[in-house]
Amino acid sequence: MSDAQPYDLVITGDIVLADRIIPGGHVAVRGEVIAAIGQGAPPPAAKLARFDGKLVLPGLVDGHMHTSSSTGWPGIEGATLSAAAGGVTTVCDMPYDVPQPVTSPDVFREKVGWVERTSHVDCALYATIRKEGGIEEIAGLAEAGASAFKLSTYEYDAHRFPRIDHPTMLAAFAEIATTGLMVAIHNEDQELVVKLTEAAKAAGNTSPIWHCRTRPPITETMADLEIFEMALETGAHVHIAHSSLARGFELAKLYRGQGARTSGEACIQYLCMTEEDIVRLQGFGKCNPPFRTAAEVERMWEAVRAGIVSYVSTDHAPWPRPKKEYHGDIFAVGAGLTGMQSFAPLMYTLLVERGLPATVMARLCSEEPARFHGLDPRKGGIRLGAEADFCILEPGEFVFDERTIRDREDARWSPWHGRAMKARVASTWLRGQEIWDGTEVKAKPGTGRFVPRQHRRSALEA
């Protein structure tokens, strides 16, 4: 195709790349991919979309979310609707689904079918293994296009979300190492959490703060050490699925220095929420690991600035509202927060509040999660040849309102309801098509596609 021919689409605005911002720039699109990036007068195009004065970011890639923990695969539809409205164009969905976790290639392919029929945005999929056995399925799951594996040191449910014992985990890591995929781990020590919870309940300590007290930092770092030792032993790329502690990233770096492939991600709540917030929010502030102290939030930002946080995700888990209501026993409340639709405005706000540029967001909420899930070079940035996925942010003074969440009625709750935001998502584009115009989601169920892992290179070796 000649360069003289008009582009299909040109978007103007301040273009946010991973390393710099192009003020008064433009991105030109042919078909579904980015064909040119420039500054100044926009080139001829069949369609011109002007976002002058707004930020054109790469579509966000949420490396960690749960569409189907409470509703099963029908949950994909609503969770991805809120993604479209939130500027998130690719989600990496966890495998702990009801009634059937993703433990075999057949189940994986069945879930891919649901994604292709019902998703509003593009979707990569994690896979997992059964509590007993299941290691023989790992190669087939990688072959089917899984972006990563997920295992847990803590048991929520023996079938859906089991604890994997040490011998099984070690064998699983050795097998996963041969696939080249990352394995993300839910990192909490089972014995400590169970004992501390039993003791709290026996003493009648069931108010919200006891969720934090029964899962102190040591419960997390004990699990980090176990999995990193096994990483060193097996050569697998072992990744903390959510570190609420700067120490998790420091340990990952320490083990990398010793030759292991270790990394970790922060969820956005650990970059702003504190223990006081669970007292205020009660059940709607319950997640695992729990919120930490204000001093720990500061240390988390030091880890971000030091470049040891691999990426930032949401851990979005849209539990039905009744499951989050506190009636005197915090232990009876489901763990997990909604965070998809607030992700982009909140991340931008936190960066503004800390004097950091939007490029950090392009890197930690798009480029890096895409790389860790092997979705590059198709996903994760405004680059020539990448898919034309954009999140357009309109800077200003806004307030996040949970009633605007585009998901089923009982999932319209947010721990950030009422929070002041420094931007809103004015528009979202998926592969060259606008899927959110600031008011309405234009994507339909099935507009989104399954995105298989593109290669077997580890993000730690690039």
Ligand SMILES: [Zn+2]
């Ligand atoms: Zn999670």
